[in-house]
Amino acid sequence: MEKYLREWRQDAVNKHQYDTAIFVADKLLAITGDDQDAFWLAQVHFSTGNYNRTQSLLARGKLSDRNPQCRYLAAHCSIKLGKIEEALQTLGEKNPSHLVSVAGSGSARQKLRHVDTNSRAGARHNKSGARNERLPTSEERDREEVDNIKSEAGMCYLRGVCYAKQNSFDRAKECYKTAVQIDVQCFEAFDALMANSLMSPKEEWTFIESLNFDSITAPGNSSLSQEAAEFTKNLYTTRLSKYAKPEEFANATDTLSTHYRLGSNPDILLSKADLMFTQCRFREALALTSSVLAKDQYNFSILPLHLASLYELSQTNALFLLAHDLADTNPNEPGSWLAVGIYYLSTNRIAEARRYFSKASMMDPHFGPAWIGFAHTFAAEGEHDQAISAYSTAARLFQGTHLPQLFLGMQNLQLSNLSLAREYLSTAYSLCDTDPLLLNEMGVVAFHSTDLSAAIKLFQKALGYSQQNEADPDSIIPTRINLAHALRRDGALEEALRVFEEVLRHGVKDPGVFTAKGLVLLEAGRSWDAVTVLHEALAVAPQDPMATDLLNRALEANETDSAVFMLEAAPSQNGMGLIEDEVDDPVFEEALKRRKNALRDMEPNRVAGRRGRRRRYAAGFVEEESDVGESMVVDSDG
Template identity: 55%
Template structure:
């Protein structure tokens, strides 16, 4: 009869027929007075939402003291009623860390021994009851973490979650809290994952020792699943390997969680369209998968798809007004349309519905930053940094706000803190370079900008997303007077990011510095063709034109001066030639020049003296000009 009633109760519970399950479970408990039957009756009350009734039942039977599973369920009932102090008093504040030493050995990375017929069959070292108790102890560590998080004791909450997974690596709830709330830095995540005892996960054992590889397969499977949940900044290669294996060998290529992890990787690479394509495919098959919406909405915002944001916000508000993601979507829509006050109101509503909803806190802080209210923005970002200790983004935004307020020392400190959390984010490196640039630490700034671009290449990021970093590097080269490198970077910026009047203006400034006003005029005209009212380009163009006109005037003056000198030299040579010719004529009259006046030129055949005959002085004048021309040629 007991067996019959237990099967009936379980069948009713499986069908969510809670009244039937409660009715039968009550009769069964009266018959047996068994702790296990009391636990399952309380479990039915819990599933029905009757948390007070379940908690009273467990307390009345004194099951909390005797049974670990009943203690866990009673504490969970108190948490559901928001009675966190009472739940913590029931659970106790100390974790059973002695259980960690029994099974938290470091994951083996060496090659496993090949199975042999001589190896004995490994026997269980712990009974099923001990394993069950250990798992409930891990679950209670998770509940302690929930209580501490509700009390804003996030450091203690983090340690409770970590102990829960160390005690039972299959306690995914605790592992998910660590990842979802960014309580660990990317480096801490990887170290923590490798410290877990995945080898404690075993399939149902075969009596033959030849199936050792099959026994170890679940451990590898869970390890790969956990690997996909880690930060995508730290080790994208390991992530891709895990996803490839899970997709190929276990048919999870279309699984929503793996697709979402891949979309998250694309988002960190600034490949927003690729990320959006994946999140859209997930929502097409599961429209109200709320874990997808924060990333999906962020991609829509980056791509300025306000119409799609509007439709999603309306649909969620109509169908799921009790979800924080709904009001996050509404806030992002208003933020994308520059309605900052409305956006702030809905971001605040989402954060009040779930105090640990990171995207809502970040959006709330962004609204103050958008209006230039730096003090309020700093306060909101500081709250986000306290709630989400493992992510570097709040620290980056705090650095940006202090930079906007010209607090360079504070900005540098926040950015260094962010760098300690995540050294692989090109956005962070770019911001560090900007601060160094404004501190006139140009060589250091250039090195950081180059590191940002190198890191973007390593994570296979979209080049168009890092145009600003390359532009900053080009400006740094310009100020260092490394004109060739600066022009090369500006040219690449124009190739990656399209036309930009500021880039053309910067190139014009370099050409002016190189005393190439004609080149400057050319590129500044291109800048004004893009932005005709650009004041900087206009001023630089006027300066370039002035220098061009000045150069032309100098050239004309130089040419005129050369012509004057030439004419003076020509006149001087004419005078010298005239004097020379006149001297020759006078000499001819005194000596052998007697034949000039004889007869009609008969004796003039000798030595060319007949050149004086003809029509007198005019002939000599013509000869003078000929001599002058010959002298000039010489």
């Protein structure tokens, strides 16, 4: 009869007929009185959302004290009910560190780290019910049942969730790490570490190398155990940061795609698209995300990346249609309102964008794209103080990513706070030293600090990484322009002219670029060529004040050069009275001298003007125009 009832209960659960499952499980528990049958009845109550009833059932026979699985379920109920302190009291504040498995453990496959000397009997619970660490003997993990070990890992994960809700992110990070170290198959904890950017790229790779994937076992088949361990490691590798070791990521995805036919799996495609976006290959990233959404329309894990790609490629119509559909069909998902906010931002309706970014962040306080988008709205309006405050919140929430620190540096750079900008950018560089956007911003700070050699090296390094990543040509144009300005200020006029010509060959029709090229030609003494280029600038922007001023100077210089040429070519004999009269005229000679001196003393850095600049953020969502200032250097884009 017990077997019959268990099979009936399981069949009802499989069919989501929870009333039937509760009815049968209740009779089974009355017959057997077994803790496992009580646990399964509590599981069914939990599945129906009856969290208070689940806790009442578990407390009835003090199941939480005797069974780790029941304790895990009771704490989970408290979290669902918003009772964080109660959940922590159930879980205890200390992680069972003695259960951590170390990589490379030898023949036993499980070598344990020992941390305490308390007896096992007294370590389960103290009188108040709080849990302490247990006896750390080398055989303890082997004595633990597999289900109990997994429950201990699950409780570490829940402990991290509680600390995260209390904004204690350092403690949450340690709990998540311990959960994965105890049970390498506890993907919930691993995903929390990656999705919330709690570790830097270097820390992520160090952490995954420390995990004991050999602890994964397939009973009765050692070769399958080894293959399963490698398979799991490759899956985890695809979730790591794409900045640190793209070649190892590529090897993992190739193995999963060729050996296990996972090339079209949404998670693998998401990882590839994330790499494409990181490398500024936006069209390729959009193609991958679109292929996923074509099969799984409401895959919210890939949605932020898809929205960012649409924004970068200025596809406002696609953003409108997607945002409208998501708001109608999934109003309880923060990703839906993120889509609405990005659409409004793409159409320059900043106030509406800010409202919906804020709504998304309130629905999920740890939703990174919403926080970054919210901060970008202040940056788009030039509200630097509010933007700095919002980026600081993002930096506190997502400690492992360099982007909030990068954006803080960019805001301080716009405020001309070079020392603060340098400090924030250096912090971002310590987290990620291969982002072309970051290197570009560091180069701008060096440029404004008159450290031209350092600026040139940083711009060249940023271009090197961009070319290595095969980034979209449009995304590296601002860095090329910055490099050309730095070369001009450093006196390398021919090299600066070559870089400006490379920019123009990409089809750029920016009056600022034509004007900068004209300035270089003017400094190089090629006044007639400068006149030609400056006319091209005025053809694009007829009212451009910088191009107009430089054109006047170039015409004066060209006139002076022509007069000097005529003087040098004039014959000495009589018959050219007009020229001889002008040569002998002291007023003409004085005017000629003044023009030469004015041309010689003209300082290019006094020429000021405006240049539109486009800002692309790796996490998305902002374009703005602002004064470039005296140097005309574009302090954005990668």
